[in-house]
Amino acid sequence: MDQDKKLIQSFLNSTIPSHVVEDTKFLSIMEKVESHQKSRRMATMTRRFAVPVTLALLIFITSFFPVFGNEKGSLIDVYNSYKLNRSLDAFKTTAIAAPHDQSIAPHLISSLLEQKYGIDPVEFLETRFIYNIPPFDAVFLLLVSKEANIPVQNLVQMRKNRLDWGVISRHTNVTPYQCIQFLQDFQSAYQTTPKEGFLLQGRVRQIVFENSSFFIERFPYPIYVRGETALLDTIQIGSPVAIKIMYNYTEYRYELLFIEVKPLRPNGPISFTGYLIALNQDHLVLGAKDGRRIVLKIPPHFSHVLMMDSNVTTGSLISILSFTDRNGNRQMIDYSILSSSDETINSKNPGSYPHDVSQKQTFDDRQNATTNEKEEHREKELSSEELKNEIKKTEEVLRNKIHELKQRTQRLKP
Amino acid sequence: MIEIDRELLQQAKDGDRMAQAEVFKYYKDYIFRSAFFMLRNEDEADDIVENVFIKVFSNFSSFDMTRSFHPWLSRIVLNETRTYIKKNRRAYTNQDFALDNIPSRSTENREKAQQIQRYMKELNAKDREIISMRYFQELTIEEIARAVNISVANAKVRIHRATKKLKQIIETKEEN
Numbered sequence: 155m156d157q158d159k160k161l162i163q164s165f166l167n168s169t170i171p172s173h174v175v176e177d178t179k180f181l182s183i184m185e186k187v188e189s190h191q192k193s194r195r196m197a198t199m200t201r202r203f204a205v206p207v208t209l210a211l212l213i214f215i216t217s218f219f220p221v222f223g224n225e226k227g228s229l230i231d232v233y234n235s236y237k238l239n240r241s242l243d244a245f246k247t248t249a250i251a252a253p254h255d256q257s258i259a260p261h262l263i264s265s266l267l268e269q270k271y272g273i274d275p276v277e278f279l280e281t282r283f284i285y286n287i288p289p290f291d292a293v294f295l296l297l298v299s300k301e302a303n304i305p306v307q308n309l310v311q312m313r314k315n316r317l318d319w320g321v322i323s324r325h326t327n328v329t330p331y332q333c334i335q336f337l338q339d340f341q342s343a344y345q346t347t348p349k350e351g352f353l354l355q356g357r358v359r360q361i362v363f364e365n366s367s368f369f370i371e372r373f374p375y376p377i378y379v380r381g382e383t384a385l386l387d388t389i390q391i392g393s394p395v396a397i398k399i400m401y402n403y404t405e406y407r408y409e410l411l412f413i414e415v416k417p418l419r420p421n422g423p424i425s426f427t428g429y430l431i432a433l434n435q436d437h438l439v440l441g442a443k444d445g446r447r448i449v450l451k452i453p454p455h456f457s458h459v460l461m462m463d464s465n466v467t468t469g470s471l472i473s474i475l476s477f478t479d480r481n482g483n484r485q486m487i488d489y490s491i492l493s494s495s496d497e498t499i500n501s502k503n504p505g506s507y508p509h510d511v512s513q514k515q516t517f518d519d520r521q522n523a524t525t526n527e528k529e530e531h532r533e534k535e536l537s538s539e540e541l542k543n544e545i546k547k548t549e550e551v552l553r554n555k556i557h558e559l560k561q562r563t564q565r566l567k568p
Numbered sequence: 569m570i571e572i573d574r575e576l577l578q579q580a581k582d583g584d585r586m587a588q589a590e591v592f593k594y595y596k597d598y599i600f601r602s603a604f605f606m607l608r609n610e611d612e613a614d615d616i617v618e619n620v621f622i623k624v625f626s627n628f629s630s631f632d633m634t635r636s637f638h639p640w641l642s643r644i645v646l647n648e649t650r651t652y653i654k655k656n657r658r659a660y661t662n663q664d665f666a667l668d669n670i671p672s673r674s675t676e677n678r679e680k681a682q683q684i685q686r687y688m689k690e691l692n693a694k695d696r697e698i699i700s701m702r703y704f705q706e707l708t709i710e711e712i713a714r715a716v717n718i719s720v721a722n723a724k725v726r727i728h729r730a731t732k733k734l735k736q737i738i739e740t741k742e743e744n
Contacts, residue, residue: 162731163703165738170604175596175617180589183618187625194626 224321231320234330238319245337246290249344257374262344263289265352270343273300276421279477283487285310286455297336302326348401351411355418358393361386370395371425372475377408385413394418421478423487426450430470431544433460438486440474441541450476451483465491468548571638581628592621598705599645605700606649606693619648639711642701646715653693690737695730702727 215221216229226232250256260282264275273296281292287310295313299306304326312322323330356371363386367376377399379385389395398412418424426448428440435457440448452460460466471492476484572594579587596617603616623644631640691699701707701715713723 158731158735159703161738162699162734165734165741166605166699166703167601170601171610173600173604173610173613175600175614177589177593179596179614179618180592180621183592183621183625184585184588186618186622190622190626 220321225316226318227321227324231318231324234320234323235318236320238323238330238333241334241337242291242294242319245294245341249290249341255375258348260289261354261373262347262352263293265354266340266343266347267293267296268353270340271297271300276419276477276479277306279423279487280479280485281306281310283453283456283477284479284485286453293340294333294337297340298322298326298328298333301328301332301336349403351398351400353396353398355396355422356394357418358389358391358395361389361391370397372423375408377410379410385410389413389415423475423477425473425475427471427473427492429541429545430466430468430472431541431548432468433466435461438474440472441544445541447544449484450474450486451479452486456486460489463491468552469545571636574633577637578633580625581631581633583628588625591624595641596621599641602642602645602700602704603649605704606696607652612652616645616648616652619652620644623648636711638705639707639715642705642707642711643715645705646697646701649697691730691733694726695733698723698726698730699734702731 267273359369428442431439475488604613
């Protein structure tokens with residue numbers, strides 16, 4: 155092996171020229187080394203001082219000046235927006251998945267806002283329906299508005315102006331940490347609310363004595379009475395009640411914790427049933443059975459839905475869910491068609507109302523009207539004869555308008 | 569090759585100019601031979617010597633004195649040569665082992681050298697790297713494996729194959 159190695163080495167050496175690298179080369183090498191080290195030192199100095207200084211300057215400028223535009227604000231705002239949006243997304247995802255049924259989420263939120271934060275459920279309804287904001291975003295807006303002590307509509311306006319949450323947080327002096335804390339608190343309370351109990355208000359829709367349960371308006375599930383079934387004797391269909399219920403996770407049902415027969419909130423969600431007298435983009439006039447004429451405001455995002463619905467015509471029997479806003483306007487939340495105008499005209503008894511509820515609500519509204527003067531201005535009482543005449547007049551006007559339109563189109567034809 | 573005195577190396581590392589000159593004197597021809605074997609060009613090999621020493625003296629502080637100096641230097645030579653070849657790739661693909669580059673003074677020597685060059689053509693760049701490290705720089709198999717970044721077993725195989733080719737070249741040369 156060694157011989158092999160020596161043989162190969164001697165062969166290889168024979169292929170290499172007898173060249174000698176001059177010793178003087180060392181000096182030129184050292185010069186280059188020095189210049190190399192000098193430039194390296196310079197680079198190190200730059201890295202050590204210039205880069206951090208530039209970076210600090212950049213961070214300083216971007217942190218305090220709205221370099222990302224008026225909507226996004228400064229670097230701090232952008233970071234806060236990012237943090238808040240993440241928390242809000244996480245909150246929505248978790249909260250939406252929390253209760254066993256999404257249809258009860260608005261009830262839970264309303265109850266929680268009222269009990270824990272002292273926020274009027276009507277504010278929640280306003281935020282949701284007038285500004286057309288999803289429930290959990292509405293919760294966040296309400297919590298921030300309460301902390302900042304500014305009206306929700308200002309916050310909504312800021313969002314409409316495309317301001318990011320970081321900028322809003324700076325304007326409202328509510329720190330992102332506080333906002334995140336609100337969300338976390340609300341979320342944990344929201345998850346335990348079905349078990350601990352939540353408040354509901356509405357009229358009794360149905361009583362089932364066989365299984366000691368009853369239904370109330372706008373709540374889709376039966377509410378079971380445990381133990382004291384005599385409680386059912388204190389209520390009757392149409393009674394306005396305030397109840398506290400809880401979800402029994404072992405029996406998969408809602409159970410009554412507390413019940414009190416008391417008038418519904420004057421501004422809370424109330425449903426009206428009546429014939430449609432008039433409709434335009436902003437308002438709707440309903441003629442109730444007792445002859446009252448009820449004027450309801452239509453939220454902007456809702457008007458086109460109503461206008462496009464072919465079943466919504468003058469004379470249709472409609473049930474409308476509404477609440478009274480801060481300005482005293484009765485705002486429509488939802489509607490359902492009970493019968494179209496054709497059915498109403500052709501029926502033997504066109505003036506009959508399928509729901510006894512309307513009568514009860516009228517009674518209740520009358521009670522409320524005594525406390526709320528604004529209601530008096532809006533609800534003008536009409537007799538049923540007058541109502542029928544009103545409907546006929548409206549139909550007549552509509553027929554005339556259709557006739558006019560037909561004539562115009564004929565004239566326009568070549 | 570016998571390793572340079574550790575004390576002298578330490579002094580060179582500390583920035584002693586005389587010690588650095590000694591290190592240069594000790595290794596310059598060794599680096600030249602290795603570079604020439606791979607590049608087959610005197611001027612280019614000279615350039616490599618310069619570049620290698622610039623790297624060595626600039627980065628002496630990063631050298632771990634508890635380790636052997638020789639493999640560290642060999643690694644620098646290998647990297648510098650590879651970088652040089654990469655930079656001048658076109659030139660190398662077109663005139664790899666160009667006969668004009670043969671360093672010889674007399675006609676007889678020149679003919680002999682040309683013949684060697686032709687034999688050498690049979691060795692590819694990787695074989696030449698391995699042979700240079702094994703027979704010029706006299707690195708161990710483990711050191712070669714570490715320098716080329718391959719496993720010891722793979723290094724063994726490559727050394728064996730390259731040596732076999734080289735032996736064939738030597739035999740052919742002797743027959744001629």
